[in-house]
Amino acid sequence: METPLPLLLEEFLLPRTFYERPTEEVARDLLGKVLLRDDRGKRLAGRIVEVEAYLGAHDLACHSARGKTTRTEVMFGPGGRAYVYMIYGMYHCLNVVTEPEGSPCAVLIRALEPLGDLPGAVSGPGRLCRTLSVDRSLTGHDLSQSPLTLLNIPSLPALSPIARSPRIGVGYAGEWADKPLRFFIDGNPWVSGPKPPRKRRLSPADAPAGPQNSPPPFQ
DNA sequence: CGGTCGATGATT
DNA sequence: ATCATCGACCGC
Numbered sequence: 001m002e003t004p005l006p007l008l009l010e011e012f013l014l015p016r017t018f019y020e021r022p023t024e025e026v027a028r029d030l031l032g033k034v035l036l037r038d039d040r041g042k043r044l045a046g047r048i049v050e051v052e053a054y055l056g057a058h059d060l061a062c063h064s065a066r067g068k069t070t071r072t073e074v075m076f077g078p079g080g081r082a083y084v085y086m087i088y089g090m091y092h093c094l095n096v097v098t099e100p101e102g103s104p105c106a107v108l109i110r111a112l113e114p115l116g117d118l119p120g121a122v123s124g125p126g127r128l129c130r131t132l133s134v135d136r137s138l139t140g141h142d143l144s145q146s147p148l149t150l151l152n153i154p155s156l157p158a159l160s161p162i163a164r165s166p167r168i169g170v171g172y173a174g175e176w177a178d179k180p181l182r183f184f185i186d187g188n189p190w191v192s193g194p195k196p197p198r199k200r201r202l203s204p205a206d207a208p209a210g211p212q213n214s215p216p217p218f219q
Numbered sequence: 220c221g222g223t224c225g226a227t228g229a230t231t
Numbered sequence: 232a233t234c235a236t237c238g239a240c241c242g243c
Binding site for chain 2 (some may be wrong): 066086
Binding site (some may be wrong): 052054061062063085087088089090091093095108110124125126127167168169170172173192 | 237238239240241
């Protein structure tokens with residue numbers, strides 16, 4: 001049994017002023033927000049549990065650090081739009097453009113906690129895009145509009161605690177590789193990457209069947 | 220640890 | 232125009 005999304009999404013949309021702030025703040029504040037994809041009539045949704053901040057022209061891991069190109073142009077525009085790029089010829093990665101026009105920063109969405117049933121995994125930036133059918137055609141899309149929307153739903157339970165770490169896969173970026181610009185919900189089972197060692201169970205019967213605190217259906 | 224191919228920058 | 236390089240990943 002699915003609970004309906006509120007009829008008026010309007011009041012849950014994030015205003016442009018949310019995005020046009022310092023990127024680290026936006027990254028942290030995106031944790032817990034809902035990403036909603038309207039894919040040919042099907043609604044797919046999840047809560048953001050892992051992100052990375054990319055801090056613009058001086059950040060050697062940020063695509064905009066090597067100037068404005070066709071690919072990175074959207075990052076130089078206003079906040080609140082999608083920047084989707086292809087990586088390794090096979091995967092897409094979804095970013096949210098932050099900061100005012102002229103400051104080419106973004107937040108990479110790395111993992112969601114599913115709300116309701118999804119047709120695939122949403123842990124990891126590539127899998128997330130594959131499951132939600134996100135590709136470069138959505139670059140420049142305004143995230144306050146269908147078919148890809150970011151929402152603040154205050155009635156959802158809070159997620160905590162927030163932890164940070166260096167970003168994944170940017171070892172080439174010199175001193176910027178070590179900065180703790182990855183934000184995630186500590187211990188959340190949907191966060192991507194190797195899981196922390198699991199505590200030993202006294203008996204196999206104590207083992208849980210799956211992720212705890214499964215969220216309510218969302219449709 | 221290697222697949223796989225688009226974006227980029229150098230070069231013609 | 233073509234060529235070489237390499238990657239904000241995933242799955243084995």
